[in-house]
Amino acid sequence: MTTLFTILFDGVAYGMLLFVLACGLAVTLGLMNFVNLAHGAFAMAGGYICAVLVNNQGWPFFSALPLAFVSSALIGVALERTLYRHLYTRSHLDQVLFTIGLTFMSVAAVDYIMGSSRIFIKLPAALEGQFDFFGVGIGRYRLMIIVICGLLTVALQLILAKTRFGSRLRAAVDDPRAASGLGINVPQVFAFTFAFGCGLAGLGGALSAEILGLDPYFPLKFMIYFLIVVTVGGSSSITGPFLASLLLGIGDVAGKYYVPKMGPFVIYTIMIVILIWRPNGLFGRAAAR
Amino acid sequence: MSIRSQLLLAAGSVAAMLALAPAQAQETVKIGLILPMTGGQASTGKQIDNAVKLYMQQNGDTVAGKKIEVILKDDAAVPDNTKRLAQELIVNDKVNFIAGFGVTPAALAAAPLATQAKIPEIVMAAGTSIITERSPYIVRTSFTLAQSSTIIGDWAAKNGIKKVATLTSDYAPGNDALNFFKQNFTAGGGEIVEEVKVPLQNPDFAPFLQRMKDAKPDAVFVFVPAGQGGNFMKQYAERGLDKSGIKVIGPGDVMDDDLLNGMGDAALGTVTAHLYSAAHPSAANKEFVAAYKKAFGQRPGFMAVGGYDGIRLIYEALKKTGGKTDGDALIGAMKGAKWESPRGPISIDPETRDIVQNIYIRKVEKVDGELYNVEFATFEAVKDSGKTKK
Numbered sequence: 001m002t003t004l005f006t007i008l009f010d011g012v013a014y015g016m017l018l019f020v021l022a023c024g025l026a027v028t029l030g031l032m033n034f035v036n037l038a039h040g041a042f043a044m045a046g047g048y049i050c051a052v053l054v055n056n057q058g059w060p061f062f063s064a065l066p067l068a069f070v071s072s073a074l075i076g077v078a079l080e081r082t083l084y085r086h087l088y089t090r091s092h093l094d095q096v097l098f099t100i101g102l103t104f105m106s107v108a109a110v111d112y113i114m115g116s117s118r119i120f121i122k123l124p125a126a127l128e129g130q131f132d133f134f135g136v137g138i139g140r141y142r143l144m145i146i147v148i149c150g151l152l153t154v155a156l157q158l159i160l161a162k163t164r165f166g167s168r169l170r171a172a173v174d175d176p177r178a179a180s181g182l183g184i185n186v187p188q189v190f191a192f193t194f195a196f197g198c199g200l201a202g203l204g205g206a207l208s209a210e211i212l213g214l215d216p217y218f219p220l221k222f223m224i225y226f227l228i229v230v231t232v233g234g235s236s237s238i239t240g241p242f243l244a245s246l247l248l249g250i251g252d253v254a255g256k257y258y259v260p261k262m263g264p265f266v267i268y269t270i271m272i273v274i275l276i277w278r279p280n281g282l283f284g285r286a287a288a289r
Numbered sequence: 290m291s292i293r294s295q296l297l298l299a300a301g302s303v304a305a306m307l308a309l310a311p312a313q314a315q316e317t318v319k320i321g322l323i324l325p326m327t328g329g330q331a332s333t334g335k336q337i338d339n340a341v342k343l344y345m346q347q348n349g350d351t352v353a354g355k356k357i358e359v360i361l362k363d364d365a366a367v368p369d370n371t372k373r374l375a376q377e378l379i380v381n382d383k384v385n386f387i388a389g390f391g392v393t394p395a396a397l398a399a400a401p402l403a404t405q406a407k408i409p410e411i412v413m414a415a416g417t418s419i420i421t422e423r424s425p426y427i428v429r430t431s432f433t434l435a436q437s438s439t440i441i442g443d444w445a446a447k448n449g450i451k452k453v454a455t456l457t458s459d460y461a462p463g464n465d466a467l468n469f470f471k472q473n474f475t476a477g478g479g480e481i482v483e484e485v486k487v488p489l490q491n492p493d494f495a496p497f498l499q500r501m502k503d504a505k506p507d508a509v510f511v512f513v514p515a516g517q518g519g520n521f522m523k524q525y526a527e528r529g530l531d532k533s534g535i536k537v538i539g540p541g542d543v544m545d546d547d548l549l550n551g552m553g554d555a556a557l558g559t560v561t562a563h564l565y566s567a568a569h570p571s572a573a574n575k576e577f578v579a580a581y582k583k584a585f586g587q588r589p590g591f592m593a594v595g596g597y598d599g600i601r602l603i604y605e606a607l608k609k610t611g612g613k614t615d616g617d618a619l620i621g622a623m624k625g626a627k628w629e630s631p632r633g634p635i636s637i638d639p640e641t642r643d644i645v646q647n648i649y650i651r652k653v654e655k656v657d658g659e660l661y662n663v664e665f666a667t668f669e670a671v672k673d674s675g676k677t678k679k
Contacts, residue, residue: 003503010495108327116331118516120523120551130529137499139527211493213520217329221490256496264488 002135007257008250013142015249016149017211019242021204021222022229023156024197030235031173032190034084035092037099039201039226040219041106046072046202047214048114051121061124065148065206072202076195084194085187103219111216118215121206145207152200156238169193228267232274234281243282244274318355318385318614320603321378323399325366325391329516332547333391334363337413337596339585344600347580352604353612360384366391368398375399379406385614386411386603389596393417393461400424407616409606409623413599414592417465418675421643426616428623428642430602430635431595432564434462435675437540438469438512440648440668441562445508445538446477453538454483454506456497456521458513463489466512466540469674474510482506489514494524501535502528508536511543518543519552526555536560541662544653546590549660556660559653564646565591565632566662577631591632598630602637636670643673 025039046068053064083102087095127144130137160166171179172186180186205218212222225248233244248267255266274282322341324334338361350357360382364370371390378384379402387403388411390396396415400423403410412420412429421427445453453474457463463486471481483504485497501509509530513521521543525531537543541563549556567578567588577597581589589597602623607614609622624639635646648671651662 003499006499007496010499014493014495111327111331116327116329116335117547118519118551120519120553122553128527130527137528139495141527210523211495211520213517215329215516253493253496257499260485260487260497260500 002137005136006138007254009136009138010142011250011253012246013139013145013249014211014253015246016146017204017208018225018229018249019245020149020152020200021208022226022245023238023241024200024204025226026230026233026235026238026241027193027197029230030237031169032088032193033173034088034194035095035099036084037096037223038102038106038219039197040223041103042072042076042198042201043205043208043222044106044110044214044216044218045075045205046199047121047205047209047218048110048119049202050206051119051209051214054121055119061121061127065203068206069199069203072205073195073199075202076198077191080191080194085191088190103223106219107216114216116216118213119209120214121209123210141210145211148207152203153238153242160238165189165192228271230281232271232281234278234283237283240281240283316355317358318352318607318612319382320357320359320386320388320600321375321382321384322359322361322389323364323371323374323378323387323395324361324389325395326361326363328365328367329514330366330391332516332590333414333592334389336547336590336593337389337391337599339581340589340593340596341600343581343584344597344604346584348604352607353610355607355612357604364391364395366395368394371395372398372402375402379408384408386619388599388603389413390415393420396420396427397423400427403427409603409616409619411599411603413595417461418673421641422676425642426620428602428620428637429644430599430637432591432644432646433673433675434465434512434540435469435673436646436648436671437542437562437564438466439473439674440650440671441510441538441540441560442470442473442479443477444560444562444650444666445510446474446479450479450507450536450538452480452482452504452506453508453510454485454501454504455481455510456485456487456494456501456513457511458489458517459486460489460514462514463512465675467510470510470540487513494521495528498524498528498530502530502533506535508538511537511539513543516548518545519548522552522555522559526553531555531558541566541591541651544651544662545592546588546662549653549662552660554655554660556653557655560650561662562648562650562668563591563662564648565594566649566651566664568651568656568661568663569632569649570664571629571631571633573629574631589631594630594632598628598632598635601628601630602626633667634670638672641673641676643676645670645672647671 028034028036049071050064050068053059127141130139168184172189176186229245233241251270252267326334362374386409390412391414393415396412403426404424410427414431416434418433457467537559541561544561546567606619606622610618627636633647638645648668649664650666651664654663
């Protein structure tokens with residue numbers, strides 16, 4: 001019985017991690033209707049920035065995390081202003097080709113600068129190991145992931161639903177022309193949202209290095225997971241990808257534990273079943289556009 | 290293989306043979322070095338490329354009156370690339386050797402070309418048993434997985450390890466390692482209590498490690514591709530398997546010298562069987578490690594040694610033939626070659642053209658603040674048991 005809870009705990013932590021990594025993609029894809037396959041590159045940037053700060057500059061892990069967020073967001077702003085902006089009105093095929101090209105460039109650049117071997121971020125001793133909670137093994141690092149990601153999710157939901165910025169964003173998405181007419185600076189709102197999504201990806205990248213590993217192929221290796229989360233969750237809200245991440249995280253971990261021979265296929269099976277049942281994802285809006 | 294590509298291959302090899310005749314009169318010997326310099330296997334390629342450069346710096350670039358020229362090509366460990374590059378090197382560049390080969394499929398893809406062009410193929414990394422059987426022109430200077438997996442199986446059975454859970458990556462080398470280990474370990478009276486094959490692109494070991502923990506074995510036998518070893522060890526410690534007294538054993542690939550320090554103290558105490566450790570206590574190795582560190586700023590791993598010995602084998606073979614580059618004469622010169630490598634005494638088996646070497650049992654320990662595989666037992670002159678069994 002306790003094993004079941006350990007598996008559940010690991011699954012939730014894994015799911016939360018997937019959510020932080022992928023929710024920026026849900027924002028750009030769902031809210032801004034922009035296909036950004038280079039999303040993983042921002043996650044990788046955050047991971048490497050955190051690794052360099054902690055391993056080479058001797059920063060404490062917890063002060064490097066916010067910086068991973070901020071610097072990925074800044075990279076996001078810079079690229080949004082210079083490159084992405086020109087592609088908002090282009091077809092999805094153009095966006096896919098452009099962003100996949102960016103991904104390959106980021107892989108080559110990181111390989112050149114940082115080398116191709118896998119790197120690890122030095123963790124504070126307090127985050128290492130497991131403790132026993134009524135017989136359930138709780139990994140300290142995974143617990144931290146659940147706490148950070150849980151808080152982030154609540155904050156995101158509040159920003160989108162309750163703040164003035166949230167309503168401006170929703171207005172800008174639903175009808176950009178009318179929104180500009182009402183005095184909302186639509187490009188600025190989009191730039192900010194895009195940067196925020198990139199920042200989240202960067203934070204996710206920094207958090208995931210310990211569990212998923214960090215090397216220059218990160219954006220290519222995990223692109224499929226990001227896309228699964230967004231397709232299963234539906235891309236028009238935050239709740240959808242959140243539940244999808246949890247479902248996939250728990251399903252993946254439990255599948256690998258209970259039926260290791262089937263392991264890698266469980267996540268795809270869940271995806272197929274859900275998409276047959278709800279083709280637009282768990283919380284998708286049918287043909288909103 | 291389609292008829293078209295067979296024709297192309299035949300045409301290519303005829304052209305290559307015609308081209309080889311005048312090449313013998315030239316004063317340059319060309320070596321086509323095909324390595325993964327990008328992609329997931331890039332660290333293998335970089336180590337071998339470094340080692341080849343180091344050997345040539347130390348020993349000059351002329352042998353028996355011929356100038357040695359190395360042409361480096363990147364196949365990114367994709368066998369289709371390997372084949373195309375090997376063909377280009379043989380036909381256009383008229384190379385006298387093809388060498389390198391980071392992974393098994395790459396070494397196999399080049400095998401028919403070596404046979405048809407009658408030039409030596411020096412395998413410096415790839416480790417499945419069958420490779421040298423695919424062409425009479427293949428010689429290997431790296432290792433086979435059978436060599437280290439059988440030895441660790443014997444050692445475990447004799448050293449109080451009764452129950453083992455295995456965790457191996459689900460691909461050819463992983464299955465090789467698992468099968469050879471199982472054979473010897475169970476023959477020695479050991480029992481396999483849990484067998485898990487993990488997908489090659491596996492992001493998170495947590496669920497598999499939990500299975501290992503619940504099986505309560507004496508030790509976990511692990512083989513995962515280089516790079517994932519670090520993740521494995523960290524998560525092994527995270528789950529508290531180190532504290533529950535479950536040891537980690539395996540072939541030494543998981544504890545390669547270029548990854549070891551990144552794993553942190555979780556790796557301490559791991560016992561593996563392998564051909565090389567940067568801490569190997571011989572004068573030849575100390576010199577090699579110092580020169581490698583000075584030139585490239587890091588310590589060499591077992592892949593570097595495979596490359597270093599590979600280029601040395603080419604040099605020695607050319608000396609024996611007096612600079613003659615006839616493929617059969619070169620292969621003849623390589624058979625039975627014997628020398629003191631940084632890893633210890635090694636030789637080329639005249640029957641199988643595969644490497645014969647010592648396999649060491651090592652334990653991860655801290656030396657001067659760094660982690661090293663410290664050798665404590667030696668199995669001498671181990672042949673590839675994938676072939677001796679036949």
